Amino acid sequence: MNFSFSEDQVLLRNSVRAALDEQCPPARVRAMMDDERGYDEALWGEMAKLGWLGLPFPEEQGGAGLGLVELALVLEEMGRAAYPGPYFASVVLGGLGLMLGGSPAQKEKWLPAIASGQARASAALLEDGLDWDPAATTATATRAGHGWRLTGIKRFVPWAHVADVVLVPARAPEGLCLFLVDPREAGVTLAPMVGIDLGNRWSELRLTDAPVPADALVGPAGSAGPVMDGLLRRAAVGASAEMLGAARRCLDMSVGYAKVREQFGQLIGSFQAIRHRCAEMLVEVENSHSAVYYAAWALTAGAEDAAGAASICKSYVSESARKVCGDAIQVHGGIGFTWEYDLHLYFKRAKSLEPLYGDAAHHRELIVRGITAAR
Amino acid sequence: MDLNYTTEDVAFRKQVRAWLEHHMPRHIKNLDERRAWHRRLYEAGYLGMGWPREYGGQGARPMEQAIVADEMARAGAPAPTNGLGLGIAGPTIVVHGTDAQKRRYLRKILTAEEMWCQLYSEPNAGSDLAALRTAAVDRGDHFEVNGQKIWTSGGANADWGLLLARTDPAVPKHRGITCFLMDMRQPGVDVRPLKQITGSSEFCEVFMTDARVEKENMVGRLGEGWGIAQTTLGYERGGRALARVTTYASQYRQLVDAARRLKRNGRPIVDDPVTRQKLGRVWADLEVERYGALRTLTMLERGEHPGAGGSITKLSYSEFEKRFMELAEEILGPYGQLTDGVPAEYRLEVDTAIGDHGTWAYAFLWSRAGTIYAGSSEIQKNVIGERILGLPKEARADRVGGPR
Helix, strand or coil: CCCCCCCHHHHHHHHHHHHHHHHHHHHHHHHHHHHCCCHHHHHHHHHHHCHHHCCCCHHHHHHCCCHHHHHHHHHHHHHHCCCCCHHHHHHHHHHHHHHCCHHHHHHHHHHHHHHHHCCCCCCCCCCCCCCCCCHCCCCCCEEECEEEEEEEEEEECHHHHHHEEEEEEEEEECEEEEEEECCCCCCCEEEEEEECCCCEEEEEEEEEEEEEEEEEECCCCCCCCHHHHHHHHHHHHHHHHHHHHHHHHHHHHHHHHHHCCCEEEEEEHCCHHHHHHHHHHHHHHHHHHHHHHHHHHHHHHHHCCHHHHHHHHHHHHHHHHHHHHHHHHHHHHHHCCCCCHHHHHHHHHHHHHCCCCCCCCHHHHHHHHHHCCCC | CCCCCCCHHHHHHHHHHHHHHHHHCCCCCCCHHHHHHHHHHHHHCCCCCCCCCCCCCCCCCHCCCCCCCCHHHHHHHCCCHHHHHHHHHHHHHHHCCCCCHHHHHHHHHCCCCCCCECCCCCCCCCCHHHHHCCEEECCEEEEEEEEEEEEEHHHHHHCCCEEEEEECCCCCCCCCCCEEEEEECCCCEEEEECCCCCCCCCCEEEEEEEEEHHHHHHEECCEEEEEHHHHHHHHCCCHHHHHHHHHHHHHHHHHHHHHHHCCCCCCHHHHHHHHHHHHHHHHHHHHHHHHHHHHHHHHHCCCCCCCCCHHHHHHHHHHHHHHHHHHHHHHHHHHHCCCCCCCCHHHCCCCCCCCCCCCCCHHHHHCCCCCCCCCCHHHHHHHHHHHCCCCCCCCCCCHCCCCC
């Protein structure tokens, strides 16, 4: 039993942090807010070169063959940098979705392209009812010739506007199916959904009798449920890792500020009202760290409590990160409420991920189902 | 990162589990029975496991100690006795004691032939422990002790006490304190039980009137007591962390069973969505405590000491325990308040260390103690803020110095 990072894992984290500190400082994050595509192509190319874009994919498909612990390390650093771009969408939602359910041919086509940065992927996991249960899917798939036609509305699809392929669940007579959809094809329209986190772009994706070929179906028809369950768990843990990074950044900034800001002739960090708040923030951050990396390990290792651990992770970190980032604004006072000060970048990153891939309430219900079903 | 246990650890766990199945007493009724159980545990090699072999220990790894504690919690095994001897006095003597002190005291702590208590807190020195006033005056061949201690767990049965006393009132308060081993069975020591909100008396008050401490029973050097106390307060953190969570998990399962039986608005409480949310949250918090325990164990296995990090663990679990017990009370309603006449299905099957039947009421009331003893939550936050986050210390009158 060893709950600490290996040397390689520490090296990976340090190199990701150094690269993002240099190439994705807050000024760059802000510049991307006004960019139409919303991310930096040069940094994307750099990420491909550094091997981040194929990190969890098998080596034969251009990946590094690493696990979710390593992926979580990268995502934590991205949260810490409030990195704007389709990394999570492409590697976690698209890439892991394909790894979990894709045919050999589909993997061969897409994983190397994602890993090299040539293609960007995403997944459309939410509809207007905001129900994360795959069984709640209402979009439909009907057979048409050799292929299918898809109809339905997907909401909050991350980075669909720059995606080459989107995993889209739809209900067919055989049951729930997952399709690979090119969002630029006929019958597919995108409309931007602009949230408070401008580094995390969403679209509404509307399918109107959109034709897709037979080989766009992921796995056998009707078999998408377990793939989506597995993908949602990984996305929940990945999003938690990013929230953890945002929270740690907020804590660091708060502690730094409390050491230099004076009021009443004293450093505010000497007041228990501030110091105790910072201590509580650290407890939340350390507990979130435990929850993220335990779940990442459990999913990679196929531990028997992996599903529960993923729900524990997302339910815990969703609320912790919100609290820590919110407390950071409180510690800073007025300056923390300004657009000019960087704190809101991280606050908004944590907030934007909080409801995605299941909020705390969703995962708590899953936890209790697991416990009461175990008897 | 690999959270699987090694094959050796799995085998050791099986061995401990099998031993407990054969030897564990069903119920312990009094201190004599508990001492006998303690003795069996010691003879099996399951107590003082991390202590050096030459003083009766096993020189075992932290993981093996954690596994034994965890298996005992899993089986609902009664605790050994002499907790303060095993947890505080013994480790203090191991680290800071003389060879003579180690030879004289350690083995008898392990066998519970001699019971120990900790004489730290005073009526006016709680969170501000360094303000203690109990005086030890050098009388040539011995020290003469006068003063009052409070919150002394196990004081009523103690043969020896680990004492902090002021030996120099003229220097700033943290520097005038010395650590001693004091014989509790002497005329100058008067022990009175302190009845707590639980109705039970795990704690005592201790009055010392011209009590005697031999010169050879000073621990460390004169005036070094504060530093020694700082290290000993950390001993109890860590090793028991896994077992503590296992006990919570056993209580949680009993709570879920109760929530299946009890009804609200015509349906089992366990089907009530509001309660389910709360149950889900508490289980997540509980598991996060377990992950934290694994992190602490990883450090201990590498020979690192959690140091101030222990404050994060202590703050986290003690605050968790209050939230957990508040939920238990909410689900159990008035059953949760019964101290007697508890229907069997709403009893809490845990060892209470005083030999009574476990009740949720007792566990609920007891949960208020955890955020006060061994450094209150507020003190833990000060430690975290100052020693981990490096935040500035507050301006405090007593840091300016001056005599006591």
